[in-house]
Amino acid sequence: MSVLVPNDPKSAERVSRLDVGGAIKDAAVATVVAFGLFSLMLGLLTQPGPSGQLTISERPKLLIVSLIVVFVGRFLVAIFTRSLRVPLISRLISPKLSTSFRQLERFAAPALLGFALVVPVLFYSNRYLLDLAILVLTYTMLAWGLNIVVGLAGLLDLGYVAFYAVGAYSYALLAKNFGLSFWVCLPLAGILASFWGIMLGFPVLRLRGDYLAIVTLAFGEIIRIVITNWQDFTGGPNGISGIPRPSFFGIPFTSDPEGFAALFHLEFTPTHRVVFLYYLILALALITCAVTIRLRQLPIGRAWEALREDEIACRSLGVNTTNTKLTAFATGAMFAGFAGSFFATRQGFISPESFVFMESALVLAIVVLGGMGSQLGVAVAALVMLGGFELFRNFEQFRMLIFGAAMVGIMVWRPRGLVATRTPSVYLEKKKDIPAAIVEEARQ
Amino acid sequence: MSETARDTILDVQHLTMRFGGLVAVNDLSFKAARGKITAIIGPNGAGKTTVFNCITGFYQPTEGMLELTHATGKHFLLERMRDFKIAAHARVTRTFQNIRLFAGMTALENLLVAQHNHLMKASGFTVLGLVGWPGYRHAKREAIDRARFWLDRIGLLARADDPAGVLAYGQQRRLEIARAMCAEPVLLCLDEPAAGLNPREAHELNKFLLAIRNETGTSILLIEHHMRVVMEISDQVVVLDYGQKIAEGSPAEIRGDPKVIAAYLGVEKEEVA
Amino acid sequence: MEYFLQQLINGLTLGSIYALVAIGYTMVYGIIGMINFAHGDIFMVGGFLALIAFLGLLAIGVTAVPLALFLVLIVAMLLTALYGWTVERIAYRPLRGSFRLAPLISAIGMSIFLQNYVQIAQGARVKSLPPLVTGAHVLMDSGKFVVQLTNIQIVIIVTTTVLMLLFSWMVSSTRLGRDMRACEQDLKMAALVGVNTDRTISLTFVIGAALAAVAGIMYLLYYGAIDFFVGFVAGVKAFTAAVLGGIGSLPGAMLGGLMIGLIETFWSAYFSSEYKDVAAFSILILVLIFMPTGILGRPEVEKV
Incomplete structure (x- = not known):
């Protein structure tokens, strides 16, 4: 954690006078660098002209504004750090925040859960919000699943979306070709996804962490390319449409006399299905969360965390590290498979476009931001990242930009995420949270 | 022979x-x-x-x-x-020249990881453990008792719930030996x-x-x-x-x-x- | 036979581009042991900067192609190097000593950032440029098939070869090269004996980015088009090249780049072009599983 606090606390006491000159110098240097970076990229715009040839136009205003932003921003940061001698952000996000967040968790988690349960009642007439809530929950479930692999076992999986795709295509193909119901397909999709997880994991899990990450990325891309090009089986780039919609345990959500509305003497409305889908994904997400919490307290979960801390020590104690990693991988993949089949039945249409690397990166970003290992942190991150951005729809194009910047920022300032403390899985006398600085990743 | x-x-x-x-x-x-x-x-x-x-x-x-x-x-x-x-x-279990404890886990957890294989079997390779099988709960209690015994032996019973990373150097050395002993070598x-x-x-x-x-x-x-x-x-x-x-x-x-x-x-x- | 020869030329051209990018991966990995995931995007930024610089030169009346190309090369290399420096300064330097996956996650964030930055700044559409370097030499004409070596291919292969020689000389014979090799052996020890490690690492990123910029220009000239997403796939392939050659080894990166270029070209020519990326990705997986030290890499002994 030396990265966070390079100066000893005492130096903060030596508050010097405001060093304006130094700050201006820093800001000037940053502005010169920014001019180099932005002059061509922001100052000039390439666009196809009337004849189709690329033409170039100037954007002096944009360039000047961005340079001013850099100057002022760097100046403020510099004046703050130069006079207080502490990095700006680590002051803003103090380690205490994470501890107080833990205390908050005890109340916030049930409150959030209660809120999630009544969302369809509160926003019954707001179809748009319900759809958004379903989206948030889908990503929360995916992030919880990935959290098992990344947060607990410390394995960086960049191809997570591949298992999501396996789940979605399994459901779509099984339901369309064999007419199996959602409730039969759901476990099958999970099993198939974790089967693929094992197939991939077996040969590659003995690789070092960063190699493993790249291999999973390659695997994810291979799956996507195969899906795109295997026309006969997957429908290729056009995807699969007309995927059977979910039924209420056999009762379809239609306006027919045998439909859900008629049977329960309700007036038919498509919202019934949306509400049902909402509760379905809520239940699936909660199962993911509950299973994760349970697994953490079992030997396998403890072995995952031990593996993250020190693989060599694990092997010296007789832990079969390959199998342990494999179970983490397969469990994570299984939940992605569940989420995938939910995605397919909700959309009614799937295509390879939904399973690109960016999706894996998005889910990873949620896990990283929320704090690896904290269930509530991950859920809040999903809510803020997906819900928050829907509030500012005009800035849609900036979403991934900010995601990328946030991933860098989190790694620089709080490498274990916003909620970085760790709760012990077992205790003798008193459960004491372990500060983030001590929850260290493996050292090899 | x-x-x-x-x-x-x-x-x-x-x-x-x-x-x-x-x-x-x-x-x-x-x-x-x-x-x-x-x-x-x-x-x-x-x-x-x-x-x-x-x-x-x-x-x-x-x-x-x-x-x-x-x-x-x-x-x-x-x-x-x-x-x-x-x-x-x-x-055959071992300790390392440059101590290799699970620094972010408590002393107790370190000793439970050492009993992993035994506990895995008792938890029915996780399946029985997930549903709260009584046999597993019994095995877990025994494992904690064994850990408690060794913690007591090395004088760290009071530090059982502290992360291994904050223990003093000599305590970490002893804990590593206790951890190796918990695997019953x-x-x-x-x-x-x-x-x-x-x-x-x-x-x-x-x-x-x-x-x-x-x-x-x-x-x-x-x-x-x-x-x-x-x-x-x-x-x-x-x-x-x-x-x-x-x-x-x-x-x-x-x-x-x-x-x-x-x-x-x-x-x-x-x-x- | 003629067809084979033609593919060989095409493969070597493509491989040259990959090799230039692969050097950036292998140098950074050699020195600080991280996969600079954003390096592919630096390559893309280099291509874009070249495109903009070229159009800018046209707009101010520089129309002589060799002069314009030379200026573009200089401008793109300098500015891309600045990008490389900034990325290292912001996203990687503060992470030294952090947990082992942090730099990789940060690099992925940086890669996402750069892609979207270019997309927002210059638009998502493919930018195409009319061919600048035209003309070809017919090497063989069997009546059925003509084997030709285009001028642009000559430019690419010659530029790459010259840069490689220059670069190898720099690593083996200059002060900076010696510092780099020292850092690669042992970062802490190098710092102890007076090597300015921060500066050396910075310069490694700068040089890697400058080489990637050249690769970006070559890519732009060869394919005549570029978009904000090309860095991702090209980056993974160049990384594959670095791993295949043996990560950390400079001759390995060059060899690996050429091999990946050849494999991809022949795969497209004789099997299917849809699956050409699968070929590269599969090689990556297979090499990492069965030959993690690559062709010219040194084996690593696990430290217990």
């Missing part, structure tokens, strides 16, 4: 380990007696840790045979087994357990290691620089220099061996004498 074979827990025969052109261990043979403390000593770079890494499966020896015999007569050829299998089946390999300890701590360590040998019957293989530790507690000493065995015998014999003194001359002569 002959009586002598029964008395030998580990039989190292013609062990050789080469890294490219470098010969770290050259044709080393020795026997470690059951229920005894065997020390491997030698100057820095003599190949002691390499021997350990071969015994515990972290390195695949270039040549040689490492035969481990349980009291039941069961044989294991360690050079053919992978590291985690050696710990799980042959029941027949052979415990300690890589410089007294390194960095003050004289009082080193003395306590001696008592602790003797207690382990006397009470549990666990055989101990020890790499050590601290001559006081070696001379006080070992039953048998093997001296390595440049990857080769230069002497073997009781502490008293080693103390007077001119070859040993020569190897240590000018370095740790005072300590040897």
Whole structure:
């Protein structure tokens, strides 16, 4: 954690006078660098002209504004750090925040859960919000699943979306070709996804962490390319449409006399299905969360965390590290498979476009931001990242930009995420949270 | 089986380990007696840790045979087994020169990870554990009791719920030994357990290691620089220099061996004498 | 036979581009042991900067192609190097000593950031440029198939070869090269004996980015088009090249780049072009599983 606090606390006491000159110098240097970076990229715009040839136009205003932003921003940061001698952000996000967040968790988690349960009642007439809530929950479930692999076992999986795709295509193909119901397909999709997880994991899990990450990325891309090009089986780039919609345990959500509305003497409305889908994904997400919490307290979960801390020590104690990693991988993949089949039945249409690397990166970003290992942190991150951005729809194009910047920022300032403390899985006398600085990743 | 074979827990025969052109261990043979403390000593770079890494499966020896015999007569050829299998089946566990605790986990959790294989079986490979099977809960209670016992032995019962990373250096060394003991080894390999300890701590360590040998019957293989530790507690000493065995015998014999003194001359002569 | 020869030329051209990018991966990995995931995007930024610089030169009346190309090369290399420096300064330097996956996650964030930055700044559409370097030499004409070596291919192969020679000389014979090799052996020890490690690491990123910029220009000239997403796939392939050659090894990166270029070209020519990326990705997986040290890499002994 030396990265966070390079100066000893005492130096903060030596508050010097405001060093304006130094700050201006820093800001000037940053502005010169920014001019180099932005002059061509922001100052000039390439666009196809009337004849189709690329033409170039100037954007002096944009360039000047961005340079001013850099100057002022760097100046403020510099004046703050130069006079207080502490990095700006680590002051803003103090380690205490994470501890107080833990205390908050005890109340916030049930409150959030209660809120999630009544969302369809509160926003019954707001179809748009319900759809958004379903989206948030889908990503929360995916992030919880990935959290098992990344947060607990410390394995960086960049191809997570591949298992999501396996789940979605399994459901779509099984339901369309064999007419199996959602409730039969759901476990099958999970099993198939974790089967693929094992197939991939077996040969590659003995690789070092960063190699493993790249291999999973390659695997994810291979799956996507195969899906795109295997026309006969997957429908290729056009995807699969007309995927059977979910039924209420056999009762379809239609306006027919045998439909859900008629049977329960309700007036038919498509919202019934949306509400049902909402509760379905809520239940699936909660199962993911509950299973994760349970697994953490079992030997396998403890072995995952031990593996993250020190693989060599694990092997010296007789832990079969390959199998342990494999179970983490397969469990994570299984939940992605569940989420995938939910995605397919909700959309009614799937295509390879939904399973690109960016999706894996998005889910990873949620896990990283929320704090690896904290269930509530991950859920809040999903809510803020997906819900928050829907509030500012005009800035849609900036979403991934900010995601990328946030991933860098989190790694620089709080490498274990916003909620970085760790709760012990077992205790003798008193459960004491372990500060983030001590929850260290493996050292090899 | 002959009586002598029964008395030998580990039989190292013609062990050789080469890294490219470098010969770290050259044709080393020795026997470690059951229920005894065997020390491997030698100057820095003599190949002691390499021997350990071969015994515990972290390195695949270039040549040689490492035969481990349980009291039941069961044989294991360690050079053919992978590291985690050696710990799980042959029941050889170890500590590391630069302590390898799970720093972010509590002392108690560290000791439970050591009982992983046993607990995994009890939890029905997680399936039964997930549904709260009573058999698993019982096994977990037993595991915690065992951990409590060892924590008490090393004087860290009060620190059970603190992360291993915040413990003092000497406490971490003891915890690592306790963790290795929780895996119920027949052979415990300690890589410089007294390194960095003050004289009082080193003395306590001696008592602790003797207690382990006397009470549990666990055989101990020890790499050590601290001559006081070696001379006080070992039953048998093997001296390595440049990857080769230069002497073997009781502490008293080693103390007077001119070859040993020569190897240590000018370095740790005072300590040897 | 003619067809084969033609594919060989095409493969070597493509491989040259990959090799230039692969050097950036392998140098950074050699020195600080991290996969600079954003390096592919630096390559893309280099291509874009070249495109903009070229159009800018046209707009101010520099129309002579060789002069324009030379200026573009200089401008793109300098500015891309600045990008490389900034990325290291912001996203990687503060992470030294952090947990082992942190730099990789940060690099992924940086890669996402750069892609979207270019997309927002210059638009998502493919930018195409009319061919600048035209003309070809017919090497063989069997009547059925003409084997030709285009001028642009000559430019690419010659530029790459010259840069490689220059670069190899720099690593083996200059002060900076010696510092780099020292850092690669042991970062801490190098710092102890007076090597300015921060500066050396910075310069490694700068040089890697400058080489990637050249690769970006070559890519732009060869394919005549570029978009904000090309860095991702090209980056993974160049990384594959670095791994295949043996990561950390400079001759390995060059060899690996050429091999990946050849494999991809022949795969497209004789099997299917849809699956050409699968070929590269599969090689990556297979090499990492069965030959993690690559062709020219040194084996790593696990430290216990």
